[in-house]
Amino acid sequence: MPATGTVAGMDAAPFGADSGGMATNVMILGAGFGGLELATLLSERLAADVAVTLVDQEDAFVFGFSKLDVLAGRCTGDEVRIPYARFAKPGVEFRRERVVAIDPAARRVVTDAATYDPDLLVVALGAEYDMAATPGFADGGFEYYTVAGAARLRDELAAFGGGRVLLAVLGIPFKCPPAPYEGILLVHDALAARGIREASALHIVSPQHAPIPVSREASAALERALAERGIEYTKRHRVYGIDPARKMAQYKDHEEPYDLFIGIPVHRVPEVAVRAGLTQDGWVAVDPLTYGTRFPGVYALGDCAESGIPKAGTFAESAARVVAAQIVREVRGRGGPERGGKGLCYIEYGDGEVGRVDVDFLAPGGPTAPFLGPTRAYAAEKAQFGAVRRARWFRS
Template structure:
């Protein structure tokens, strides 16, 4: 009987893993992917959505277009995970596997920051970005805060992108002088993995008059006031927040988590349950929570599964990925990071440029073609 592979989640990691297994095994892959959503959206596309440059319909890629030999993608809601039995129950049925890969990403805990849902806005979800598409054009003056409400969070430079793009958006509307922008971050720098990128971002904040408060976290919102973990109170007319992240509740309920995340063996991505892997944002890797790092994790897991199925050689997790920063004025910078293949972190930084924009577009085009044939 063919080995059964069950992938939970059709994000960067799930898409890449299914594609790799299909390429290696063809119709013999016997892979089922489960995701409750109808379409895939690149996380960085939400910046363009919230600032009115595109719509969710335009950037979404329907999962119905994900057609690969040996792969079945079902759109169902997962209700329970039994890691010991490698059995998953959904609102559509029960699935059993020989290899189980959990790639469900991270959810947002709005309730962890009192007042966030009532008095602020978040821009990390599709719905949040879409809502801000209508909110931002109505804003005309006053203090704005881009605030992070917990760590770790997805896409470390994402909030910096928001602050920079916000500056250019308000400048284009001719109201920048009537608005103050403050960026509140729990980190010691806006991009710890790349000192060059971090310095360039801080230089840009200073140039554009964006106030940066480091090693501070937003813990509560009151009407028109953000309260930080040191007791500081910052007034705001508009709050754009990054909610506290956590694994989906069904993962907590499964007993897979420890200290809030799913522990794994970093070189192999395998959990404490044999044949059960965790990749992407909910895995406790210590690496940036970013789509490209989920991709590199998927490559490692694919070799591990293929080693057990076909006797191939398993490859260790490389911990490689790319962090991209949209400046909002047509320029893009990016850092190519390698955490695990050498004795220390290697970071290659590319300053903001139009060439960087072309790199980002090529990144987008490559995955659209690879996963969805677009």
């Protein structure tokens, strides 16, 4: 039966009603890389056969890499926001609503504005940041994984008088594996531009065994870049908390002083997915080949899902192509599957240079991840990467 919305106690019209009730109703929760690409693909491939509702609680989209532009002072927070009002695709309706409950067995979604019963449901709610998970961090640390956080750290670096800078990955998994190293390289550039780099000591700490675990080439290139700039790098260590009053970072068995602490915050799945019973070991469990959950007609993709692949926009985009192929088969009864696990990653090296890693986690014989660059040419290519998607999703 068609999905319906109940708003403020009144029955709303079915949101597939314009197609005579014959359309398959698809609901996508979350308008990040995965949600935007999936909605676009369904519009392109099934516009006459589906009615898609795309829901997000925010009013604008921000590319993750744009936060580095804010940190580096290349853009303001307002300049990197792309309003969802610009998203317009045949057969797709965007609604700014907050998801408050999901019943995956019944395929029912409750938002702060309505109740929906779609034929097919895709959970793409992303990952949230748990600032309080690391003691002292919320009050005494800085981050650049939010637009506001990137702007705040930019301003702090502009006023910083030099000293010990400690950047720590506070938990695994986290979005965009290169981002911690990009951040410390941009901090290096910011301090060098102000003439206080020699008066500062930079240290990056991560629980991982390599910067980019899937790529030895990219990891080696990043480690060389850190060494060339005199940035200390510690692997397989984790900061468990900080004491802002004493300016001490706390490890398992020792402490380290700092003057400026920057953290990659602990990530977690949105609580609404936990309450829905979708999670296993902290994340939404999916079939890594189809992105189907254990509930029929319910898929999950992007940063909220655990498929054995890192959390990054291009992998969410790849997953969207897999789910789109699955939905085409469900709606039309024909069509082949698509293989996911592919993506590319641009890595900021500072000084205007960017590297590129092309990853295929499901390649025959095992994952492949060749590294290219870094060069200024890839900086231009990265800008084009964003421009293409901006035009595809927002026509701007």
